[in-house]
Amino acid sequence: LAKTTQPISMDSYEGQEVNITCSHNNIATNDYITWYQQFPSQGPRFIIQGYKTKVTNEVASLFIPADRKSSTLSLPRVSLSDTAVYYCLVGDGGSARQLTFGSGTQLTVLP
Amino acid sequence: DTGVSQDPRHKITKRGQNVTFRCDPISEHNRLYWYRQTLGQGPEFLTYFQNEAQLEKSRLLSDRFSAERPKGSFSTLEIQRTEQGDSAMYLCASSLARRTGGLYEQYFGPGTRLTVT
Numbered sequence: 001l002a003k004t005t006q007p008i009s010m011d012s013y014e015g016q017e018v019n020i021t022c023s024h025n026n027i028a029t030n031d032y033i034t035w036y037q038q039f040p041s042q043g044p045r046f047i048i049q050g051y052k053t054k055v056t057n058e059v060a061s062l063f064i065p066a067d068r069k070s071s072t073l074s075l076p077r078v079s080l081s082d083t084a085v086y087y088c089l090v091g092d093g094g095s096a097r098q099l100t101f102g103s104g105t106q107l108t109v110l111p
Numbered sequence: 112d113t114g115v116s117q118d119p120r121h122k123i124t125k126r127g128q129n130v131t132f133r134c135d136p137i138s139e140h141n142r143l144y145w146y147r148q149t150l151g152q153g154p155e156f157l158t159y160f161q162n163e164a165q166l167e168k169s170r171l172l173s174d175r176f177s178a179e180r181p182k183g184s185f186s187t188l189e190i191q192r193t194e195q196g197d198s199a200m201y202l203c204a205s206s207l208a209r210r211t212g213g214l215y216e217q218y219f220g221p222g223t224r225l226t227v228t
Binding site: 031032034038041042043044045046049051085087089091092093095096097098099100101102103104 | 113115144146151152153154155156158159166167169202203204208213214215216217218219220221222
């Protein structure tokens with residue numbers, strides 16, 4: 001199982017771009033990188049998933065370098081409502097043991 | 112609202128009592144997952160079903176925990192002889208299988224908060 005490491009917390013201001021990096025040095029060839037967002041008293045919500053290079057959707061972008069040992073979730077122009085915990089997961093879907101959320105990164109957006 | 116519902120939303124029970132939680136997944140989803148989350152930690156995987164078959168269980172799932180998914184629709188999670196350490200948020204999620212690989216996109220319910228006194 002690929003172990004992931006994320007910063008415990010980050011602060012940002014409204015309107016700024018936020019980049020949260022996740023390290024996964026022992027990622028396997030078939031593994032994908034998935035990010036979830038969780039607000040207090042709610043279940044996590046899927047944000048984005050990618051395998052290599054760059055993936056973009058209406059919410060975020062995911063940058064994955066060629067060696068795939070890390071990934072960066074990019075949130076453009078954050079607002080107060082983006083204050084949440086962000087989790088990085090790595091796996092190929094072959095085993096539910098890969099569903100390891102860890103402690104995540106607490107992002108606090110300040111006015 | 113993700114389309115996954117859980118009942119009850121809150122449960123307070125006394126140590127030693129049995130409790131049962133229910134999860135109703137998105138109807139076309141064939142996979143259903145249970146997680147436990149304590150304060151300051153991410154969700155911990157407990158078990159999952161594909162249709163009615165329980166395919167994996169975490170080592171966290173002691174003998175006091177049992178889950179069912181009859182007919183591959185809703186699921187129940189029962190905790191027998193509750194202990195104070197069982198106090199947590201219990202989350203349910205459902206998903207389809209992805210054909211292109213990677214982790215399945217899961218849709219989480221709002222959770223059931225259990226307090227054992």
